[in-house]
Amino acid sequence: MLVLATLTGLLVSVVPSAVHHGLRQAELRQRAARQAELLARRVRELASQNPLLWRYDTAKHLQAATAERPEGLVAVWLFDGDGVPVYADAVPAGPVVWGAAVVRSADQVVGRVEAAVDGRPARRAALLFHLVFCVLGGALGVVLYVVPLRAVRVREADVRSQAEERARIARELHDGAGQSLAAARLHLMAGSTEGATKALDAAADELRRAVDELRPPGLEGTDLVGGLRELAETVTGASRLAVELELPETAPRLPPAVEHAAYRIAQEAVANAIRHAQASRLRLALQLEAGTLELQVADDGRGTGGAAEGRGIAGMRERARELGGTMTVRAGGRRGTLVTARIPLEPGVP
Numbered sequence: 001m002l003v004l005a006t007l008t009g010l011l012v013s014v015v016p017s018a019v020h021h022g023l024r025q026a027e028l029r030q031r032a033a034r035q036a037e038l039l040a041r042r043v044r045e046l047a048s049q050n051p052l053l054w055r056y057d058t059a060k061h062l063q064a065a066t067a068e069r070p071e072g073l074v075a076v077w078l079f080d081g082d083g084v085p086v087y088a089d090a091v092p093a094g095p096v097v098w099g100a101a102v103v104r105s106a107d108q109v110v111g112r113v114e115a116a117v118d119g120r121p122a123r124r125a126a127l128l129f130h131l132v133f134c135v136l137g138g139a140l141g142v143v144l145y146v147v148p149l150r151a152v153r154v155r156e157a158d159v160r161s162q163a164e165e166r167a168r169i170a171r172e173l174h175d176g177a178g179q180s181l182a183a184a185r186l187h188l189m190a191g192s193t194e195g196a197t198k199a200l201d202a203a204a205d206e207l208r209r210a211v212d213e214l215r216p217p218g219l220e221g222t223d224l225v226g227g228l229r230e231l232a233e234t235v236t237g238a239s240r241l242a243v244e245l246e247l248p249e250t251a252p253r254l255p256p257a258v259e260h261a262a263y264r265i266a267q268e269a270v271a272n273a274i275r276h277a278q279a280s281r282l283r284l285a286l287q288l289e290a291g292t293l294e295l296q297v298a299d300d301g302r303g304t305g306g307a308a309e310g311r312g313i314a315g316m317r318e319r320a321r322e323l324g325g326t327m328t329v330r331a332g333g334r335r336g337t338l339v340t341a342r343i344p345l346e347p348g349v350p
Contacts, residue, residue, distance in 0.1 A: 074116050074118050080110065095123050180199045243282045258293060261322070264316070265341045
């Protein structure tokens with residue numbers, strides 16, 4: 001992963017800037033060749049007009065042409081037909097690009113003109129271009145390294161969460177259904193059919209609850225709002241707990257991971273209120289705004305009493321955290337407990 005990200009960053013940093021520099025150099029060579037051809041025409045005219053003294057007049061013309069600096073022209077060299085220098089400008093410091101053209105008079109090569117154009121603007125542009133693509137290449141390399149790494153961490157967190165969930169359910173089955181079955185066996189050995197039946201009913205309830213936790217039936221065929229309404233109806237019908245709902249009338253379909261996590265958190269918070277809080281009233285509220293889902297479960301029970309958080313609350317925190325959200329529990333004295341979960345509607349990694 002790191003090697004791939006590094007190679008990609010290097011390619012993006014080097015290849016575009018190298019191609020850009022090559023294109024600019026080709027453009028400068030064409031410009032230098034064009035200037036050399038124009039100067040060769042001047043020399044050709046002078047050589048045709050005065051074959052004997054053209055060398056002296058040409059030097060003046062070339063010196064004037066260099067002073068005008070058309071299209072970045074910085075230096076001109078002139079050679080006669082034998083390659084002997086006739087005129088040569090001093091080449092300035094810094095990069096230059098050369099172009100050449102032959103001088104013909106009466107179908108004979110009488111000289112050669114070489115022209116140099118300034119290469120510094122091209123070098124500055126190439127350096128700037130290279131700097132920009134170095135930054136882009138580095139950023140792309142970081143993205144290619146971080147994104148898969150974050151995906152791996154999400155997968156690891158999901159696997160860890162599943163393992164912890166299985167371990168928790170296994171413990172609850174052992175402590176709940178397992179103990180009930182053991183009690184039923186003892187009742188049968190003692191000849192108490194009624195006691196065995198009660199113990200078997202308790203074991204069946206524990207098994208049904210475990211199955212429900214593995215597959216949330218409250219979301220089958222409905223959305224999160226409908227599932228929370230059904231959860232409230234189930235709680236009201238199975239206990240003396242009065243449930244107050246603050247749910248939107250309609251809600252868009254949310255990502256399945258968000259709906260599942262929110263429903264599980266609500267389910268666990270309600271179960272805690274029923275089992276431990278000794279509450280008489282329960283408020284279940286859901287809000288969707290600013291790209292965030294906020295779920296609140298509040299009861300008027302006895303609170304936590306300063307007790308340490310159990311695995312249920314830890315599981316709720318883990319569900320919210322896996323989706324880039326948070327889950328808080330506020331409790332004190334006998335003022336009840338408030339569970340608040342905030343989950344982004346586009347799940348991410350914290």
